[in-house]
Amino acid sequence: MKKEEIKALVLQAKEGNREAFGRLYEEVGRSVYFNCLKLIGSAQEAQDAVQDTFMTALLKLGELREPENFSAWVNRIAINKCRAYFRKPAAEELTDEALEVIPDEGLIPEEYAADRTLTGTETAVHEVAHGLDKVGR
Secondary structure, three states: OOHHHHHHHHHHHHOOOHHHHHHHHHHHHHHHHHHHHHHHOOHHHHHHHHHHHHHHHHHHHHHOOOHHHHHHHHHHHHHHHHHHHHHOOOOOOOOHHHHHOOOOOOOOOHHHHOOOOOOHHHHHHHHHHHHHHHHOO
16 A cells, blocks of 8 residues: 555544544554564464554554554554563463452442443444454454
8 A cells, every 4th residue: 555545544544534544454454463473472462462552553643743654653553562561570370260259349330330431532442442353463
């Protein structure tokens, strides 16, 4: 895809066009995934990094100064996500027994979980996240 086309899609995505952002993902998502896979070495962790990358890109799209450089910008976000992967401490694995002793009540306030409407940005992020699984990363 030419830089002019990328720029046009970025500008459309900045205006809230979800389809345009989806096309940007289709254009660069594969290269972002393989860069993450090279850096992290785990397919599952690389997929998680790609999802985090595109969520961040969607939320910070307004900060992109040169829309034609979307691919480089997203790949830089991905590299930073991969670096963060190595900085975070290894999480303790919870066994089924350990999960059963954690009470469900009190984790999420009932008034927050029930009948909460999403903002426009939250809705867009939610839809993109579900779309990532459908595209096949």
